[in-house]
Amino acid sequence: MRIFEQIESRVRGYVRSFPVIFESSEGSLMIDESGRQYIDFFAGAGTLNYGHNNERINNALIEYIKNKGPFHTLDMATTAKKKFLTKLNDTILQPRNLDYKVQFTGPTGTNTVETAIKLARMIKGRSNIVSFTNGYHGLTMGSLSITGNTFYRDEAYISRSNVSFMPYDSYLGPDVSTMDYFRKLLADNSSGLDLPAAVIVETIQAEGGVNIASSEWLRELAVVCYEFDILLIVDDIQVGNGRAGDFFSFEESGIKPDMVTLSKAIGGGLPMALLLFRQDLDQWKPGEHTGTFRGNNLAFVAACECLQYWDNMDLGNAIKHKFKIMKKGIEAIVKKFPELNAAVRGRGMIFGLEIPERGFCSQISERCFENGLIIELAGADDQVLKFLPPLVIDEETLLKGIAIVEQSIGELVEEKKGKLTGEM
Numbered sequence: 001m002r003i004f005e006q007i008e009s010r011v012r013g014y015v016r017s018f019p020v021i022f023e024s025s026e027g028s029l030m031i032d033e034s035g036r037q038y039i040d041f042f043a044g045a046g047t048l049n050y051g052h053n054n055e056r057i058n059n060a061l062i063e064y065i066k067n068k069g070p071f072h073t074l075d076m077a078t079t080a081k082k083k084f085l086t087k088l089n090d091t092i093l094q095p096r097n098l099d100y101k102v103q104f105t106g107p108t109g110t111n112t113v114e115t116a117i118k119l120a121r122m123i124k125g126r127s128n129i130v131s132f133t134n135g136y137h138g139l140t141m142g143s144l145s146i147t148g149n150t151f152y153r154d155e156a157y158i159s160r161s162n163v164s165f166m167p168y169d170s171y172l173g174p175d176v177s178t179m180d181y182f183r184k185l186l187a188d189n190s191s192g193l194d195l196p197a198a199v200i201v202e203t204i205q206a207e208g209g210v211n212i213a214s215s216e217w218l219r220e221l222a223v224v225c226y227e228f229d230i231l232l233i234v235d236d237i238q239v240g241n242g243r244a245g246d247f248f249s250f251e252e253s254g255i256k257p258d259m260v261t262l263s264k265a266i267g268g269g270l271p272m273a274l275l276l277f278r279q280d281l282d283q284w285k286p287g288e289h290t291g292t293f294r295g296n297n298l299a300f301v302a303a304c305e306c307l308q309y310w311d312n313m314d315l316g317n318a319i320k321h322k323f324k325i326m327k328k329g330i331e332a333i334v335k336k337f338p339e340l341n342a343a344v345r346g347r348g349m350i351f352g353l354e355i356p357e358r359g360f361c362s363q364i365s366e367r368c369f370e371n372g373l374i375i376e377l378a379g380a381d382d383q384v385l386k387f388l389p390p391l392v393i394d395e396e397t398l399l400k401g402i403a404i405v406e407q408s409i410g411e412l413v414e415e416k417k418g419k420l421t422g423e424m
């Protein structure tokens with residue numbers, strides 16, 4: 001690992017939690033240079049929904065390269081882009097009655113978030129954006145300003161004006177309607193809240209701790225936005241692309257956002273981000289919001305293969321089935337270790353196991369890695385273990401991964417007991 005410590009910036013993060021050199025990967029497994037296998041419950045933070053080195057994607061890419069398909073074409077028209085737009089429209093948008101325009105932004109999630117808030121401000125001629133407590137939208141300046149966690153914000157020394165944070169669903173406990181509070185502030189012209197151009201929301205706050213907004217809360221939010229002429233942006237970068245069960249995470253609630261940000265798994269592991277928005281919001285002048293890497297042809301090819309998973313109900317049904325497996329397995333862990341006061345939350349194939357004892361989830365993640373599982377943390381204080389396996393994981397590997405979590409927690413609990421009795 002010397003070369004990484006020697007010349008790669010201290011900013012590197014995940015390599016510290018998983019300190020091996022990965023050489024290959026396949027499906028739900030990653031293999032390090034010594035040949036050791038790890039089950040991947042992190043899936044590139046939700047990028048590898050269709051698994052590592054997915055055969056369909058690889059074959060399509062090899063074919064494309066063999067045929068000398070262009071890699072980089074700015075935002076010019078290409079065959080790969082034509083196929084992707086057609087596939088997205090036919091398989092995802094039209095069947096859901098979503099007549100969105102598609103804008104390709106720079107290739108990472110934060111690029112599409114920046115684009116969304118810029119467009120919203122431009123259209124409404126207002127500067128304020130409402131975001132929610134524990135929200136995570138990326139780390140470039142605009143996205144950072146609407147991200148809650150001070151760990152990311154404190155050292156940026158940016159102006160945080162033009163953004164207001166509202167309490168997310170259940171932030172003030174199960175009995176307080178945070179939407180009533182938001183509505184009251186909007187209706188009161190002396191509340192101090194500037195009428196926002198847009199509200200940006202994650203239906204499930206993945207980085208924020210796997211906090212799940214109820215469908216009722218989302219519907220109320222959509223009504224409030226409509227009543228006060230505010231654009232509703234759903235940030236579906238992490239929990240879209242099937243993670244929450246349907247292709248879009250908001251489908252269950254029945255809302256129709258004005259804009260949707262997509263990235264991560266849309267490109268099957270290759271960098272790609274896009275913004276979807278209502279046709280009448282397409283008010284850009286040609287070339288007004290531009291950049292060099294918009295429209296990665298290899299990602300278009302990969303994305304077309306990914307979208308084939310949505311040609312029928314198979315993947316959706318498999319997610320429902322694996323949801324039950326995950327729920328049962330993780331709830332059993334909660335029951336087995338009552339002394340942890342753990343709580344479980346989940347939808348589709350994203351689950352959070354919250355453990356109040358400070359630092360315990362980090363220990364679990366570390367022990368899981370020693371035992372052959374890659375699993376990450378979420379929440380303001382890393383108090384949540386986040387289960388994010390590839391959607392295509394086979395049942396046996398899924399169960400094995402959950403068993404490693406159980407085993408690792410068991411070992412740590414036993415060691416703690418040993419320490420306590422040793423101390424006495």
Ligand SMILES: Cc1ncc(COP(=O)(O)O)c(C=O)c1O
Nearest residue numbers: 108109110136137138235237238
């Ligand atoms: C909901 C959400 N929005 C935006 C981002 C930022 O995406 P990126 O890291 O690709 O810039 C993330 C990344 O985790 C995310 O989860």
